[in-house]
Amino acid sequence: MPARTLYQKLVDAHTVARLDDQNVLLYADLHLMNEYTSPQAFAGLHEQGRPVYAPEQNVAVVSHIIPTHPVRPRVIADPASALQASNLKRNCHRHGIPLFDTNDVLQGIEHVVAPEHGMIRPGMVVICGDSHTTTYGALGALGFGIGTSDVEHVLATQTLVYRPAENMRICVDGLLPLGTTAKDLILMIISRIGAQGARGYVVEFCGSAIDALSVEARFTLCNMTVEAGARGALIAPDKRAVDYVLSRAPDIAGDVRRKAEEHWATLASDADAIFDCEYRYDADKVAPYVTWGTSPDQAMPIDGAVPIVDDSTDDVARASMQQALRYAGLRGGASLQGMPVQHVFIGSCTNGRIEDLRAVAQVVRGKRVADGVRAMVVPGSGAVRDQAEQEGIADVLIRAGFEWRQPGCSMCLAMNDDVLASGQRCASTTNRNFEGRQGRGAITHLMSPAMAAAAAITGVITDVRTLSTQEAV
The missing domain is CATH 3.40.1060.10 (Aconitase, Domain 2)
Structure with a gap:
C-alpha cells in the first residue's frame, strides 16, 4: 500500500463507498448539534417521514443563544432564541438523542463538552454544524463543520457526501x-x-x-x-x-x-x-500576538507595529487593510501597546477551558480590573465552571472584579444578550474579529487569555511579559 498521511488513513477507514472521482460517502462516528443549525435539518427529516438513523451517535448542546448571567435557573428571554432551544429539546426527545439542555449542570459549548466527557477518541470522524469542529484534531480525530442540508443527511444516514481535501x-x-x-x-x-x-x-x-x-x-x-x-x-x-x-x-x-x-x-x-x-x-x-484588523490573519506581535498600507500591496489586500484600519480606528505604523479597552472577554470554544482560566488567575491574582473596564469570564462548560470554583480560581477572578458567568458561547458571536455597544474596544480570547462579530460597530482584538488578563488589569492592551514575575505566565 502506498504511504499515507494521517488524514488519508482516517478518510480511508471511514469511506463507505466511492461515489465518483471527487467524492466519497464518509461515515461519521459522532455528530454534534446545537440549537441554531439543527432546526431546518429536523424539519426536512420530518417532511420525509424519516427517523434518525443512529440516535446514540448524535449529541446536542444548547450553547450559542443561551444567556450567561450568573443566575440559575437560566431563562432564555428572547422569544426567537427560546423557540430554538425548545425545538431542539423537542426534537431530541422525539428521536432519543442525548441533550445538554439549558439548565443541565454540564451544559456548555459543544467543542468543550464533547472532549471533556470522553466522547472524542483518536481515529474518529466527528462532524457538527459549526466551523470550529476542527478542535478535535487535537486528539487525532478528524473534525469539521457542515451545513444544514448536510446535518439532515447525517441524521438520516450517519454518513456524509464528502470531497477529500x-x-x-x-x-x-x-x-x-x-x-x-x-x-x-x-x-x-x-x-x-x-x-x-x-x-x-x-x-x-x-x-x-x-x-x-x-x-x-x-x-x-x-x-x-x-x-x-x-x-x-x-x-x-x-x-x-x-x-x-x-x-x-x-x-x-x-x-x-x-x-x-x-x-x-x-x-x-x-x-x-x-x-x-x-x-x-x-x-x-514567537511573541504574544494581537489582531489589529477585522480578520484573524490581520495580526501582529505585541511589540510590532500596525502595517502601513502602500502601493506595493495588491488592490484587494490594500482595500481590505484600509477598511480594517478605518473600522478599528487605527493608523499604519502605530503600536497597539497602550491602546485603551473598554471590555475584556475571556471564554469561547477557543479559550474557555480550565487551563485558560488558570492562566488568567495567575495574572490577576491580588490585582483589580482597571476603572472603566468591564471584564467577563465565561467558562466553556459547567464542568469547567465547577472545577474553577473548586480550585479557587473563581474567587480570584471575582475579587479582581471580573464577572463570573454561566457557561455558553456568550460574547464570542453576540447571538445572545452578551453584546458590545458600538465603538467599544474589546480584548477577547475568541476566534474571530470580523466587523460586528461581538456587536454592531464594536472592535475586537484577539489575544491569549494571559494577554486579555493583562489588558483587564491595566485598562490598555499590554504585553503580559512586561508585568512582574508574580503576574507573568
Missing part, C-alpha cells in the same frame, strides 16, 4: 517562550499564511513545539486552524492525548482498551507520506 503539514520546533501560548502560535501562523492560506487542505501539525503542548493548548491550535481556511486540523495522538482520553472514557477498559491503544498507535503519517504543501516555523521566536 489536500494534505498540508506545519512543523513547529523549539519551545514557546515564557508568556507565549498556543493562541499566539496559531495567530502567528494565520498571519503568515493568510486567511485563505490553508483553503482546501487538512493541516497536520507536528514538531517538538507541538509535542510539548498540553492537550488543551492543542485544542486551541486546532480550533483556530479553520481561520486560515483549513477544512480540518490534526495532531497525531501521543501518550499525552491517549492519557487525556482514557482518563475521561471509563468505558474503554480491559481488552477493549488494549485493542484501542494498539489501533491508536498506528494513527500517524507514514514516514515517506507525501504532503501537498509544507511550512516550518520556530517556536522560540
Whole structure:
C-alpha cells in the first residue's frame, strides 16, 4: 500500500463507498448539534417521514443563544432564541438523542463538552454544524463543520457526501517562550499564511513545539486552524492525548482498551507520506500576538507595529487593510501597546477551558480590573465552571472584579444578550474579529487569555511579559 498521511488513513477507514472521482460517502462516528443549525435539518427529516438513523451517535448542546448571567435557573428571554432551544429539546426527545439542555449542570459549548466527557477518541470522524469542529484534531480525530442540508443527511444516514481535501503539514520546533501560548502560535501562523492560506487542505501539525503542548493548548491550535481556511486540523495522538482520553472514557477498559491503544498507535503519517504543501516555523521566536484588523490573519506581535498600507500591496489586500484600519480606528505604523479597552472577554470554544482560566488567575491574582473596564469570564462548560470554583480560581477572578458567568458561547458571536455597544474596544480570547462579530460597530482584538488578563488589569492592551514575575505566565 502506498504511504499515507494521517488524514488519508482516517478518510480511508471511514469511506463507505466511492461515489465518483471527487467524492466519497464518509461515515461519521459522532455528530454534534446545537440549537441554531439543527432546526431546518429536523424539519426536512420530518417532511420525509424519516427517523434518525443512529440516535446514540448524535449529541446536542444548547450553547450559542443561551444567556450567561450568573443566575440559575437560566431563562432564555428572547422569544426567537427560546423557540430554538425548545425545538431542539423537542426534537431530541422525539428521536432519543442525548441533550445538554439549558439548565443541565454540564451544559456548555459543544467543542468543550464533547472532549471533556470522553466522547472524542483518536481515529474518529466527528462532524457538527459549526466551523470550529476542527478542535478535535487535537486528539487525532478528524473534525469539521457542515451545513444544514448536510446535518439532515447525517441524521438520516450517519454518513456524509464528502470531497477529500489536500494534505498540508506545519512543523513547529523549539519551545514557546515564557508568556507565549498556543493562541499566539496559531495567530502567528494565520498571519503568515493568510486567511485563505490553508483553503482546501487538512493541516497536520507536528514538531517538538507541538509535542510539548498540553492537550488543551492543542485544542486551541486546532480550533483556530479553520481561520486560515483549513477544512480540518490534526495532531497525531501521543501518550499525552491517549492519557487525556482514557482518563475521561471509563468505558474503554480491559481488552477493549488494549485493542484501542494498539489501533491508536498506528494513527500517524507514514514516514515517506507525501504532503501537498509544507511550512516550518520556530517556536522560540514567537511573541504574544494581537489582531489589529477585522480578520484573524490581520495580526501582529505585541511589540510590532500596525502595517502601513502602500502601493506595493495588491488592490484587494490594500482595500481590505484600509477598511480594517478605518473600522478599528487605527493608523499604519502605530503600536497597539497602550491602546485603551473598554471590555475584556475571556471564554469561547477557543479559550474557555480550565487551563485558560488558570492562566488568567495567575495574572490577576491580588490585582483589580482597571476603572472603566468591564471584564467577563465565561467558562466553556459547567464542568469547567465547577472545577474553577473548586480550585479557587473563581474567587480570584471575582475579587479582581471580573464577572463570573454561566457557561455558553456568550460574547464570542453576540447571538445572545452578551453584546458590545458600538465603538467599544474589546480584548477577547475568541476566534474571530470580523466587523460586528461581538456587536454592531464594536472592535475586537484577539489575544491569549494571559494577554486579555493583562489588558483587564491595566485598562490598555499590554504585553503580559512586561508585568512582574508574580503576574507573568
